[in-house]
Ligand code: ADP
């Protein structure tokens with residue numbers, strides 16, 4: 010066999026074949042999930058120590074950062090008065106000795122045993138006549154030589170030392186070198202994208218000559234990770250397009266024109282653009298599969314209605330699916346109002362007929378339900394709005410043409426699939442997914458990579474931006490209640506959002522009740538307060554919401570049940586208690602409940618005193634732009650959380666970062682389209698296909714395993 014080694018080959022060789030891995034070390038490796046040579050080679054260094062910057066202890070200058078390679082002479086731990094620990098270490102390198110202190114890192118005592126070789130990076134200062142480093146960066150590199158030394162994630166528990174891993178990796182690379190490692194990216198593409206070969210990349214990420222070389226290696230290997238994800242997504246997208254027949258809708262008909270003419274406002278440029286993008290899909294031969302991202306209040310409902318009307322125009326039906334009953338009910342009200350007076354052109358003797366919009370949730374029962382179901386089946390209901398009840402067994406549509414799904418993140422893939430199967434005979438309905446939780450473009454390409462993406466990036470005119478204030482502690486909190494009282498005196502209304510309690514709805518309700526009682530007797534005494542939470546019966550909820558809508562209540566004290574969709578333009582203040590318990594996206598959603606009318610609005614974020622600041626709350630105060638906040642969120646949380654919402658099997662990203670590697674994500678997506686469009690089943694890309702089959706599961710990417 011002289012073929013270069015494929016990843017599958019590397020995955021077939023156990024780590025027991027590596028020099029120096031005995032039974033004990035083998036068990037340790039297994040414990041941290043390293044079973045094969047592939048696992049070992051993709052255990053990448055956490056850091057690289059650049060020894061070209063190395064200094065001798067005798068050359069250290071006070072106040073300057075430096076790297077020293079030293080051995081440990083002695084270690085002592087003591088407790089200080091404030092219960093903090095201090096570990097004192099003496100190190101030396103033959104040219105001199107150095108004192109090192111670690112505050113509050115008690116585990117250093119065990120880590121830094123006498124005689125151990127360590128690399129320390131830090132600033133030496135004069136202390137009591139000698140030089141001392143405080144809390145330096147410590148890397149255990151053993152007696153590894155070379156100018157750049159890789160530092161691996163080591164495991165104290167499994168007793169794996171970074172230099173052991175380095176040695177095994179070196180042996181593995183040596184064993185691979187006669188045959189080389191297969192490269193799925195053709196030379197010409199590599200040259201165009203400025204990527205080094207894969208074999209060289211594995212070599213250089215583990216044993217770079219220079220830091221620049223390590224960077225090139227990282228770029229190449231990160232590209233591979235991203236390209237695999239993108240190729241799978243693009244294949245899936247193209248497959249869906251090939252395999253399903255779509256209704257070719259007629260766009261630009263009379264119905265949508267009537268809708269626009271009846272609106273009391275002009276469409277924003279963004280709405281026009283997005284509607285055009287959608288209409289192009291609707292008219293096309295493939296079913297639409299599009300994500301619409303638009304900040305709270307950007308006017309997504311109108312876009313959704315326009316898409317559904319296009320279906321109705323051609324004699325089909327539209328469906329809008331919301332995540333909760335409250336939201337579905339609200340949508341029905343909004344859509345009916347928007348379509349008030351718009352009639353369906355009948356082109357026959359009977360003239361136009363009124364448009365029929367119906368609600369279907371589990372709360373619609375009895376005769377009413379039978380009536381709606383019959384209307385869906387015979388086509389007399391034009392637009393159905395509901396919850397997942399719309400896709401239940403027994404719901405039949407005459408001809409479902411366009412499906413709009415509101416708030417994607419609460420909807421599973423299976424539910425989407427079920428709706429698609431409600432289509433006319435063999436045609437698949439066009440699907441538009443809407444989300445008010447924008448995620449950055451590159452992340453969207455990865456998480457929703459099998460969807461096309463449209464963005465409503467413009468707010469309707471005439472909004473006064475919401476002013477957000479941070480009440481940091483009880484004193485500041487008084488300012489929030491003062492704002493509420495002032496606004497209510499002006500005839501406005503307010504929301505108070507109660508602390509989020511993750512573990513238990515019961516506790517959350519209790520705390521909401523407590524907040525309500527406290528405010529009613531104290532800060533907001535004399536105002537008309539209502540309480541809304543998840544444990545109220547539907548009828549009670551409805552009656553509270555109704556009173557608030559009709560301004561019979563001044564203040565609505567609520568849990569996060571009001572998170573999405575509640576629309577009361579007269580509400581101009583929101584006070585969010587324990588705001589630091591919420592995530593950025595959720596705070597932004599909540600805040601979007603105010604600022605919906607012509608009056609200026611304020612949002613108060615209340616936290617306990619936080620002397621160290623609070624980056625999330627600060628971000629909300631600084632910006633009202635959902636996309637900007639999404640970037641901050643990604644920055645603060647890392648991509649882990651975003652990737653978790655993606656289907657399994659896609660979190661193969663060990664090196665690539667959706668944050669740092671934006672340019673690479675786009676390149677990888679371009680490359681994937683290029684490859685798949687030229688070779689849809691990857692028949693001419695056997696190495697790549699084999700890697701996808703190896704690294705993705707058949708459950709998630711079933712199509713990879715056909716043929
Ligand atoms: P979203 O669902 O994106 O949060 P909505 O569709 O509920 O936003 O729209 C928010 C508000 O903006 C609604 O009151 C709607 O009537 C209004 N609106 C939508 N489009 C426009 C526009 N082009 N000009 C003025 N107001 C608009």
Ligand code: MG
Pocket residue numbers: 309310574
């Ligand atoms: Mg909406």
